[in-house]
Amino acid sequence: MSSIIIDIKYALRLLLKAPKFTAMTLGVLIGGLSISLFTFSFLYSTIYKPLPLPDGESARSIGVITQGSYRLPSAYEYYQVKDDLKHFAELGIYDNRDVRISKHESGKNISGSYVRAGFFEFARVKPLVGRFIQAEDTKKGAMPVALISEELWQSEFNRSDDVLNKTLELNGEITQIIGVMPKGYRFPNTAQVWLPLSDKVFDLPANLSEPHFAYARVKPGSTQQAAEQELTQAINQVYQQNVKLYDMPDVEKRAQLFTFQMAQTGGEGAIAFIFLNAVAWMILLLACINVGNLLLARSIERSKETAIRAALGATTSRLVSQLMWEGVIISVVGGVLSLLLVGAALDFTEITFHAWVPSGGSFWWHYGMDIETFLVGLGFIVITILLSAFLPAWRSAHQDINTTLRDGTRGAQGKKAGKLSRFLVTMQIFLVAILMLIGSISGYIAHTFINLELGDDYSNVMSARINIPTNKYPEQEQQLALIEQLREIVLEHPSVQGVLSNYWTDMSTVTLDGVDYASEQEKPQIDTIGVIGNTETVGVNLVTGRQLSHRDNLGSRLNVLISQSMANRYWPGESPLEKSFTMTIDDKEQRVFVVGVVTNRMNPSSLFGSLDGADEIYVSGRQFINSYQVFMYRLLPNTPNAEDIFYRAMFQVDRNIELVYAVQPAQVNLNKMREFMGLLSNITFGTGFFALLLAMVGIYGLTVNSVAQRTHEIGIRRAVGASDRNIIQLFLKQGAKQLTIGLGCALVIFALLSYGFHSFTEELFPIYMYFMQATTVVIGLSLVVMFAIYAPTKRAVNMEPSTALRYE
Incomplete structure (x- = not known):
């Protein structure tokens, strides 16, 4: 000791x-x-x-894997299988939606969950006061009730003892408070208010039933694998019974139990x-x-x-x-x-x-x-x-x-020590190169997102996403009437300058007249958007022709707008107006006519590319009607309570309209994405810089020691006539060999990673980008390494030969 x-x-x-x-x-x-x-x-x-819940480690979220993609089970599937499962102790569904609290002439949005009986029992947490949501609360026509968070109890009722006698106006309905949950309770995710999920969700047939979040606990004595197999078989059996009946895709589904955290990803x-x-x-x-x-x-x-x-x-x-x-x-x-x-x-x-x-x-x-x-x-x-x-x-x-x-006499470096030093330097170069090459791709992605030229203008524009209840409005004419009514009420507000209702219909296959296609795969796939209103509301401006209007309705000729990139690509040097082509919409081939050309904007197909990299077609939302709509309305600057304009219109038209996301400035998500990408870019470059700094410190330290051990050798070389330049070149040549080996191994691995990444992203980035990244890293790292070798060597050769020969 x-x-x-x-x-x-x-x-x-x-x-x-x-x-x-x-x-x-x-x-x-x-x-x-x-x-x-x-x-x-x-x-x-x-x-x-x-x-952070009692028995939280056993709580599971249900996902359905279809064709390799994560999906949620539908309410119809849940209802059909829930009573026949033997390996589950608890099972239920819920839905997460923003809830609007209205107060006088304004209000605010909070995160909410629509749940059914058994939900709170699953979480093993009791309310501070009041009761849980019960089966009678979810019946059709039941009185609106809600549980609120402790934070909401404080902010809205100042922790009043008679909170159970209070009401809130939630989504335009006077709602009775039936309970308060403990502080910090936000299950299943970010909820601050919990409302009943109505039995009406089970009324829709298999092809129209909406996906819902689902939770479960495996029965004691059973295994998660057995529960997944049982649920997979049950869901597939229900799905296959409806494939032919509703002409649904014939696919296999696989149920999987995730932790809530993993399900979120x-x-x-x-x-x-x-x-x-x-x-x-x-x-x-x-x-x-x-x-x-x-x-x-x-x-x-x-x-x-x-x-x-x-x-x-x-x-x-x-x-x-x-x-x-x-x-x-x-x-x-x-x-x-x-x-x-x-x-x-x-x-x-x-x-x-x-x-x-x-x-x-x-x-x-x-x-x-x-x-x-x-x-x-x-x-x-x-x-x-x-x-x-x-x-x-x-x-x-x-x-x-x-x-x-x-x-080890007089400063000589041992052979084994020299080999070990060279190996460690090579390993450092290899690791730093790998880190910098991976970081350069991440940094490029972040930089691209931050500096995207979108080609539109969402300043002073509010966004609202809704789902029209198809069980209440089954006919397309009814859905269109509701959309038009919402638009008219919003437009009546004196601060509203324009309203655009739109939805993305996926990519359409286009067949151009006079073009001979060898196969269907050769036909262009073009992004298609359904619109009702003027596209200039969101900065997509008219170049020539006219906008789609009320004249382009059900039963009339199918007219479309096209982007300027599409006009230049397929009708260069001539006017595209009144040109016609065939496109696939709703699984049908339709002949359409061009009545206008609008400016280009970034879309999913042209992401990371230029504005003219991908084309767009705008069809009339009055001719191709969709129950999902994104409302955009432009306001005068500094309009107060901008979100209330849409809420009032929605509650006036129909309180049952489902608001998918809260009404908010259209730029919010984009700004959040850019902030996140900026943070990612800073972290990436910070990590890469730190790795480079580590390499420089480590290589410099080893080189200093190596040169110091060879100072006696340097003195002898100078004494027999070797020039300073020859000695420095000798050391740089030896360092270059280590540099070449380390960089070579790193580039081989980077090439394999780049090939996989390029294939996985469907050639999202051009090939030259990978070469540019690799070249930049190779040049930058080479300069750092060679400087780390050159500096101590230069200092050693400046030493007097007599001093070097006596160096210990």
Whole structure:
């Protein structure tokens, strides 16, 4: 024990005598540990952390995988199978929608959930006051009731004791408060109010039934696999019974039980978790290699001393102990500081994130130092000690005494030590290159999103997305009348300058007259949008011709608008007006006529491309009617209570209209996306810069040590007539060999990753972009590495030959 204390004191003296070395090594280690630990904690809390509810670890969300895509079960499927399942202890459905609280002439939107009896029992949480939603509350014609969150109780009723005698106007209906949930309860996601999900959702046939979220618990004694198999068989049986009856696609469905966190990512959370943690682990490995390199360089400096100690009879364990305590102290101090830094960063993330996301995000998104993060941090410290302290010490202690004493005279570098240094530099170059190449793609994606030229103008435009209840309005004429009535009421407001109701109908197959197509696959696929109103409301301006109007209604000739890119592509140098072509709409081939050309705008097909990269066709929403509509209305600047204009119109026309998303400025989602992409870009470039900094520090440190060990050799070369330029070129040539090997291996892996990414994204990015990314990284990293070799070599050759020959 006394010998260990002596070794620790000796290590501390060495570290204090070299404050620059100690600070640099600690900085490298803290950076690598902090990035890795923060990444793990953030992703674990977002994707894997158990729900903060009683029995939260057993709660499951139901997903239906169809043709490889994540879907939700329909209300019809749930109703048909719910009573026949033997492996489920609990089962239910719900729907998440924004709810409008109206107050006098204004109001606000809050997150809500429509639930059925048994929902709150599933969560194992009782209300502070009142009761749960029961079966009689969901019956048709039942009195409107709701449970509210503790936060809403405080803000709307000042925690009044007689809250159960109070009402709120929710979605235009006077609703009785029947209960208050405890503080922090937001299950199933971000809900602040819970309303009954009516039995009416089960009235629709299989082909019209809407998808709903579903929850479940597996019965004790059963397995999740057995429950999934049973549910899969039941849903497929129900679906197949309706395939021919309603002419539905003949596909196979697979039911799967996810955690609520994983369901939120569509089942793809594991991919993001593994990929991002792999990047973080590479950063940690790079930091460990750097610290190990620096400590190994210190050990190599002491190799002759170590060999003499061994020759005098010191045991291997004693030598390892003497050599490794520097690394252990740095690893422990760096690990503790990293834990403190990550804890502060997670607290800051918690505050910033919940301020950035108005709803606060999912109720399980809480970030801070928890037991899982602490234990993983301890694990990282142990790994760091092993890689950065023990292995370099073990390597130095297990040297060949005779070889070291022979090679180690007057500053000569041992052959094995030289090979190890070169290998570590090559490994560093490889890891940094991989990180920078992956980061460059992520940065490019983020940069592209941030700087998209959209070709439209959503300033002072409000957006509302609705679903018309088809059970109440089964005929297209009825749906169109409702849309027109909504538009008229909104247009009557003095601050409204224009209203556009539209929906995206997917891509249509177009057949142009006079063109011979070898197959259906050769025919153009063009984005098609149904519109009612003037497209200039959202900045898509008329170039020539006219807008679609009330003249383009059911029974009249099918007229369309086309984008300027389409006009230039298929009718260059001539007017496209009154040109006709055939397009597939609603699975039918229709002859349409061009009556107008509008400016280009970005659409899903031209994302990441130029504005004229993809074409658009606008059909009349009065001729092709859809129950899903996106209302856009442009206002005068600074119009107060802008969202209330649509709410009043909607409640006046029909309170049963389903509002898919809250009425909000049309730019909100775009701005959020750009803010997120900006954050992603900053993180990507920050990580890449840190990796480059690690490489420079590590390679520079190793090169300094290598050059120092070869100072005697440099002195001899200069004494026999070698020029400074020849000596520098010799060192650069040796470094270039390591650079070539490291970059070559990284580029091979990057080529494989790029090929997979290019295929997966259906050639979203041009091939030259990958070459540009690779070229930029190769040039940048090469300059850094060669500078890290050149600087210490230049300093060594400036030393007088007589001084170099006496250098120890």
